[in-house]
Amino acid sequence: MGKVTHELISLISKQIQDHGIVVWYDPEGVYQNLVRDLSLHETTIFIYNGSFLELRWQLEPFLEFVDEEGKINSNPDVPPKVLIYVPMSPSDTNHALVEVEKAGVVMAPGASPWQRNTRLRVIAERVFKKIAPPEQVKEIVSDVEAGKLALEDLDQLAHADEEISTLKLIFDTTVPKELALKFLCQEEFDPKIAEKDALPELGRLFQSEFGISVSTGGSMEKVRAEFAQSLLLAELAIKVEEGGDATGQLSSIPVPQNQQQRKNLLDLCDTWRNRLDLREKYASFAYA
Incomplete structure (x- = not known):
């Protein structure tokens, strides 16, 4: 489970633990893929599939604190653990779940207190503030707001x-x-890279950030040359593709399909080419 997903699930689990019943509204449907396979400890999960009548019928035994066999729970003051996921705005439900909401709590984008706020931008910002520099956090938050980054990204x-x-x-x-x-x-x-055996980590970084796959089993010089060549060829292929002039020869060059990775790759190459202190090294690879 990824860090951002873990943060979200932790918030939901805590609300279920404290209140028993949680109605989770997701107006933009950003968490639908997650919910399909979601499993929470001792929690029954209901997903709205177009009929509030059917959903209310399914929830009725839980609202009355009745078990699946129709028997009263031994402690009727303790509500069951139930999560109801509704991929729409509360304002569009015509108060169809008002009784359920009163029996528990509502989680939704912008909900208060902050522990019930499921806005993806807010959760992402909280996670990345712990592991990334401020400038990167700001860029990530901006991309989430623009719809460029999903939960999986x-x-x-x-x-x-x-x-x-x-x-x-x-x-x-x-x-x-x-x-x-x-x-x-x-x-x-x-020398430090070799001492800490960090080439595999660099390889994973190149893949995740720039969509460039390199073999890290060779020498430092070989990895560096392969990374540089892959970067420059991918940049060329992307620019030709964006210009609408793609050829058969360039189509065989591996390029990242993820838009954020493409953006990162182009920015890296542009900075490398234009920084005065790096131009000489750039030229040595570009004209090799």
Whole structure:
């Protein structure tokens, strides 16, 4: 389970533990993929599928604190553990679940207190503040608001940022672009990379952030050359593709399909090419 998903599930589980019944509204449906396979300890999960009448009928035994066999629970003051997921806004339900809401609590984007706020941007910001630099957190939050990053994307990014903590000891930065540029252009970091056996982590970083897959089983020089060549070829292929002039030859070049990775890759190459202190190294790879 990814870090962002874990944060969300922890919030929901705590509300269920404290209040028994949770009605979870998701107007934009950003969590539908998660809910399909969701399983919570000793909790019955209901998903609205188009009929509030059917949903209320399914919930009736739980609201009356009656077990599946129709018997009164031994402690009727303790409500059952139930999660009701409704992929729509509360204002669009015509108060169909008002009794259920009163019996428990409502979780939704913007809900108060903050422990019931399921807005993806808010949850992502809380997670990444612990593991990423402020400038990266700001960019991630902006991309979530723009709809560029889904829950699955955020979990992947959070995993990459967690691994960056080891790389920070080597490169003294947690910014993926700066890490990549230092690896490409400053060979003085090679002894530390070897000492900490950090090539596999660098490889995972290159894959998660830039969509570039490199073999990390060879020498430092070989990995560096492969990463540089893959970056520059992918940049060329993306720009030709965006210009509508893709050819058969370029179609065989691996390029990231994830839009955030493509953006990161183009930004990395552009910075590398235009920084005066890095141009010489860029030219050595570009014209190799």
